[in-house]
Each structure stands twice: as structure tokens, then as C-alpha cells.
Amino acid sequence: MHMADALISPSVGCSMLAVTGAVILYSSKKIKEEFDDSRIPLMGVLGAFVFAAQMINFTIPLTGSSGHIGGGILLAILIGPYSAFLTITSILTIQALLFADGGILALGCNIFNLGFLPCFVSYPFVYKNIVKEGSSKTKIFTGATIASVLGLQLGALGVVLETVFSEISILPFDKFLILMLPIHLAIGIVEGLVTATIVTFILNAKPDINAYSYAPSVKKNIFAIFIVAALFTAGFFSWFASSLPDGLEWSISNVTVKEEISSKEEKIYSSLSNLQEKTSFFPDYNFKNDKEQGNIGTSVAGLIGVSITFITIALISLILKKLKDG
Amino acid sequence: MAKISSALFDIGYIDTLSRQNSLIHGIDTRVKVLTTLVFLITIVSFKTHEISSLFPFFIYPVFLIILADLPFSYFVRKIIIVSPFAVLIGILNPFIDQTIVLYIGKIGISGGLISFFNILLRFILTVLSALILVATSGFNNICIALEKLYVPKMLVIQLLFIYRYLFVLIKEASQMSKGRKLRTFNGKGMGIKVYASLIGHLLLRALNRAQRIHMAMLSRGFDGEIRTASNMKFDKKSFLFFILWSIVFLIMRIYNLPQIVGYFVVIILK
Numbered sequence: 001m002h003m004a005d006a007l008i009s010p011s012v013g014c015s016m017l018a019v020t021g022a023v024i025l026y027s028s029k030k031i032k033e034e035f036d037d038s039r040i041p042l043m044g045v046l047g048a049f050v051f052a053a054q055m056i057n058f059t060i061p062l063t064g065s066s067g068h069i070g071g072g073i074l075l076a077i078l079i080g081p082y083s084a085f086l087t088i089t090s091i092l093t094i095q096a097l098l099f100a101d102g103g104i105l106a107l108g109c110n111i112f113n114l115g116f117l118p119c120f121v122s123y124p125f126v127y128k129n130i131v132k133e134g135s136s137k138t139k140i141f142t143g144a145t146i147a148s149v150l151g152l153q154l155g156a157l158g159v160v161l162e163t164v165f166s167e168i169s170i171l172p173f174d175k176f177l178i179l180m181l182p183i184h185l186a187i188g189i190v191e192g193l194v195t196a197t198i199v200t201f202i203l204n205a206k207p208d209i210n211a212y213s214y215a216p217s218v219k220k221n222i223f224a225i226f227i228v229a230a231l232f233t234a235g236f237f238s239w240f241a242s243s244l245p246d247g248l249e250w251s252i253s254n255v256t257v258k259e260e261i262s263s264k265e266e267k268i269y270s271s272l273s274n275l276q277e278k279t280s281f282f283p284d285y286n287f288k289n290d291k292e293q294g295n296i297g298t299s300v301a302g303l304i305g306v307s308i309t310f311i312t313i314a315l316i317s318l319i320l321k322k323l324k325d326g
Numbered sequence: 327m328a329k330i331s332s333a334l335f336d337i338g339y340i341d342t343l344s345r346q347n348s349l350i351h352g353i354d355t356r357v358k359v360l361t362t363l364v365f366l367i368t369i370v371s372f373k374t375h376e377i378s379s380l381f382p383f384f385i386y387p388v389f390l391i392i393l394a395d396l397p398f399s400y401f402v403r404k405i406i407i408v409s410p411f412a413v414l415i416g417i418l419n420p421f422i423d424q425t426i427v428l429y430i431g432k433i434g435i436s437g438g439l440i441s442f443f444n445i446l447l448r449f450i451l452t453v454l455s456a457l458i459l460v461a462t463s464g465f466n467n468i469c470i471a472l473e474k475l476y477v478p479k480m481l482v483i484q485l486l487f488i489y490r491y492l493f494v495l496i497k498e499a500s501q502m503s504k505g506r507k508l509r510t511f512n513g514k515g516m517g518i519k520v521y522a523s524l525i526g527h528l529l530l531r532a533l534n535r536a537q538r539i540h541m542a543m544l545s546r547g548f549d550g551e552i553r554t555a556s557n558m559k560f561d562k563k564s565f566l567f568f569i570l571w572s573i574v575f576l577i578m579r580i581y582n583l584p585q586i587v588g589y590f591v592v593i594i595l596k
Contacts, residue, residue: 002411003411004452005456006412006445006448006449007416007445009371010367028481032480037540037548038536038537038540040484041540042537044490044536045485045487045491045532045539046532048491049528050498051493052528053499053529055499055518055529056502056525058516058520059513059516089484090481090484093481093485094465094488096458097456097465098336098340099336100404103366103452103456104362104363104366104452104456105363105452117569168444168448169419170419171418171419171422198522198525198526198529201526220368254390256580297428300582301589302588304584304587304592305582305583305586305587305589306378306381306584308588308591309384309583309587310381313388316385320389320393
């Protein structure tokens with residue numbers, strides 16, 4: 001469920017980048033303060049591990065399809081939320097750059113959905129509440145499962161909110177939510193069980209594993225970051241969701257002196273209906289009207305223009321190739 | 327299993343592409359990162375009902391692919407592989423919005439169809455530009471450029487570390503996965519229990535490896551600081567690259583060039 005650049009608006013993309021950027025700064029500061037040098041190779045190798053582990057599939061019982069782990073909760077349990085968050089951030093960045101899985105502008109959204117929510121919401125508020133010092137294996141298993149399920153549900157909710165606020169996909173909020181949450185509940189339960197099984201396996205094999213996740217005074221700070229980040233996001237979102245045009249739109253509308261109706265929906269619909277008015281009489285009507293420029297078939301002009309653009313780009317590429325080879 | 331080895335091959339391949347010598351490869355990586363960002367923001371800022379105005383933007387990827395000697399087919403394949411999510415969400419638009427807004431000949435085109443094409447175009451352009459950035463710069467160079475662009479060093483070091491050990495661990499994972507597959511019949515043994523212990527062992531090995539790496543680093547004088555070397559030079563060529571492309575993007579964003587050209591042609595034809 002990696003968000004692509006094609007599905008987000010610049011305002012959503014940039015505000016999420018800003019929020020996650022702040023959390024990244026804070027996390028790296030925390031890691032530098034509270035851990036020794038061995039943390040650097042540990043996080044690096046574990047990041048590569050999650051990457052590799054995501055490529056091994058398992059068969060989902062009863063369905064015959066296959067799944068893989070997400071890794072956010074697993075990392076948070078193993079090495080603590082700060083390190084886990086930075087590691088997930090790096091993994092998502094590499095996926096965006098090397099595999100084009102998730103966009104570059106959408107990186108903020110993806111880090112928030114798959115890194116921030118599991119590491120700083122699901123882990124401290126669910127896992128840490130269920131699992132205490134010296135908890136039984138069953139409790140750890142339950143905690144890991146529920147935390148994974150909740151993490152994925154929150155992530156899916158994040159995807160829905162970011163998509164709806166971006167207004168690129170016109171899926172209505174409620175329908176999209178009904179589409180996303182049940183699917184990710186099913187995936188989440190399986191993923192949660194698998195994560196919990198891996199955690200118990202590791203606890204059996206390496207009982208000293210908790211040493212890696214040791215992080216003093218974590219909870220209060222996480223809460224503070226969460227509040228700040230949530231306020232930030234809420235503020236940004238409500239600002240963008242309001243009828244104000246965002247920065248870029250505003251500057252462009254200033255340049256082109258094109259008046260726009262303030263409500264976004266109205267704007268799109270009115271321009272579309274304009275388009276309809278202009279073009280619905282095509283082809284008999286438009287070509288007869290020689291003098292009125294406004295009635296030239298927009299669609300004809302557009303089609304011709306796009307074809308010419310294609311030809312031009314093809315020509316330029318041919319010339320470039322000749323120039324380079326010759 | 328095929329997936330694992332092909333992923334490994336893919337990363338290796340994009341790395342090979344980035345080690346060429348061309349005009350584009352020679353441009354400062356920081357500049358390429360920034361130009362890509364400008365390109366992405368410009369594309370993403372388009373409204374959902376615009377199609378024709380997006381076409382001129384293909385000049386940027388085409389220009390880079392040709393000058394940097396990159397194989398077209400590779401990018402086509404990559405785009406198809408990563409498309410499912412965006413296409414899945416976009417394809418619902420034609421079903422939700424069925425108001426006819428445009429006629430081409432006698433065929434009516436709905437608003438939803440237009441926004442679907444718009445999403446497809448955005449998707450192709452944004453994915454292309456991201457892939458081209460890596461294929462012309464190389465992952466390590468991008469990391470160093472990010473550090474110079476004030477991305478926290480901790481994150482940059484993580485990126486470099488993960489990238490370094492990606493190859494090692496993916497290879498290990500692929501061997502384990504192959505071993506499991508050779509021992510399973512009719513899908514038995516591919517379930518959660520075997521999977522969990524498989525991943526658990528991979529994790530144990532990774533933890534041990536991290537410890538060994540740390541000791542190796544210490545014995546080579548690691549003092550907590552990782553230094554990155556770079557030969558990035560912000561020269562005239564790079565400066566021009568950034569300025570010219572930014573101007574081109576801005577012009578293509580403000581003026582719908584195909585529409586304007588089309589109008590002219592229509593007027594001339596009449």
C-alpha cells in the first residue's frame with residue numbers, strides 16, 4: 001500500500017514530508033544521545049534484513065495466496081521505536097528510489113503510514129501497555145499480534161485520508177474506507193500472527209534480545225512527539241482542506257490572471273461543464289463559426305496539439321540521438 | 327524465488343546504468359535531485375481534468391534517457407511492474423464519475439475517464455523521473471547529495487548501510503527460500519510456522535552479522551563518525567541544467583502548449 005506520487009497533491013505531499021522530517025530529526029538526535037556506536041551497524045543490517053525478509057513469502061492458511069511481513073512492529077519490538085522508525089524510513093526511501101515502489105514526494109505519507117504509526121502509536125500505546133517487564137510468552141504474543149493489526153489499520157486509514165485530501169482519486173471517503181479497512185484487517189491479522197510467532201521464536205533463541213530495545217524515558221517523549229506531529233498534520237490538513245488555494249495554485253493563478261472560483265469542487269465542475277458547453281456541438285457547429293475564437297472545438301485543438309507535441313518530442317529525440325552518436 | 331533473484335538483478339542493473347560516462351551522469355547529483363523535485367511538484371500540481379498539458383513534460387525523461395544512454399525497454403518494464411496500486415485506485419474514477427464532459431466525434435468521454443488518464447500520465451511521468459534520477463546518479467551518490475542537502479546524517483548513514491548489506495542479506499534470503507522450496511511438496515511446509523523460524527534464523531544471523539561488523543569497524547578505528555567522500559562539483563553545466571529545466575517546467579505548467587498549438591493549427595486550417 002505504498003502511496004504513489006500520482007495520487008497525492010503537492011500540499012499533502014509537502015506537509016507530510018515536513019512532519020516526518022521533524023520526527024526523523026528528533027529520532028536521530030535521540031539515537032545519538034541514548035545509544036552507543038554499535039547501533040549504527042545494527043540498524044543498517046536489520047534494515048537489510050527486513051528488506052530481504054519481505055521478499056520471502058509464506059502461504060496464508062485457507063486462502064492459498066501468499067503474504068509477507070511489514071516489519072514496523074517487529075523492528076520496534078527488537079530495537080525500540082526511534083531506531084525502528086529511522087530504519088523503516090531508510091527502507092521506504094530505498095524502495096522509492098530503486099524500485100519506484102512509492103513516490104518521492106509521497107515518501108512523507110509512506111513514512112507516516114508505515115513507520116510513524118506502527119512505531120510511535122501502535123507500539124507504545126498498545127504493545128507496551130500489554131507487555132511489561134517479565135510478561136509471559138502468551139502476553140507478548142497477544143501484544144505483538146494486536147499491535148500489528150492496529151498498526152496496519154491505522155496505516156490503511158492514513159492512505160485513505162491522504163488520498164481523499166489530495167482530491168486526485170475521486171473515491172468518496174466512506175466508500176474508500178470500506179474498501180481499505182476490511183482488506184487490511186485480514187492482512188493485518190495474518191501479519192500480526194506471523195510477527196508474533198517470529199518474536200516468540202527470537203525470544204526463545206536469544207533471550208537477551210531486550211537489550212537492543214532498551215531506551216530510557218521513551219514513553220513520555222513519544223507522546224510529546226505524537227501530539228506535536230498530530231497537531232501539525234491536523235493543522236496542515238485543515239488548512240489545505242479549506243477553500244483557500246494552496247501556494248502554488250495561488251501563485252500560478254496570479255501569473256495567469258485566470259479567475260478561479262474558490263471552492264475546489266465547484267471549480268472543477270464548472271470548468272468541466274464549460275468544456276462540455278464548448279465541445280458538445282462538435283463537429284458541425286464549431287467549424288462554421290469562423291470569427292468566434294471561443295467556439296473552436298477545444299477537443300479538436302487538444303487532439304491536434306497533443307499529436308504535434310508527440311511528433312515534436314520524437315523529432316527532438318531523433319536529433320539528440322544523431323547529435324550524440326555523430 | 328524468481329522474485330528475489332530478479333530484485334537482486336534489478337538493483338545491480340540500475341547500479342550498472344549509473345556508472346556510465348555521459349553528459350547527464352556528469353551533472354552534480356544535488357542538482358539532479360533538486361531538478362527531479364521541481365519536476366515532481368510541477369506534475370503533481372496539475373488538476374485532475376488536465377490531460378493535454380501533461381504531454382509536453384515527456385520531453386524531460388526522453389531527453390535524459392537519450393543523452394544518458396539508458397535503455398527505454400527497462401523503464402517500460404519497471405513502470406508496468408509498479409503500476410498496480412495507482413491504477414487500481416485510478417480505475418475506479420470512470421465508474422464513479424460518469425458525466426460526459428467531452429465529445430470526440432460521436433464518442434462521449436466521461437469526467438472519470440479523463441481523471442483516470444490524468445492519473446496514468448502523472449504516474450508514468452513521476453515514476454520515470456525517479457528511476458532516471460537513480461540510473462543517472464547511482465544510489466551512493468544520491469545519499470551523499472542528500473547529506474549535502476541537509477538530510478540528517480544518521481538517516482544517510484542508514485541508507486548507505488542498508489544498501490551495502492541489501493545484497494548480502496537478499497542473497498542469504500534467496501538461498502534459504504530456495505532450500506525451503508526444494509523441501510516442500512504441494513505447498514506443504516510453506517506455512518506460517520516454517521516461515522517464522524526461517525525468518526527468525528535470518529534475523530539471528532543478521533544480529534550476529536551486525537555485531538561482527540561493529541567489531542570490524544572498531545578495529546579499523548571507527549570513532550562513531552562516518553565520513554563520506556565526494557567529488558561533487560557545482561559547475562556551470564549543472565547550474566544551467568537546473569535553471570533551464572526549471573524555466574521549461576514553469577512554462578509548460580502555466581501554458582497549455584498543445585492546446586495553444588492546436589488552436590493555431592485549427593485557425594490556419596480554416
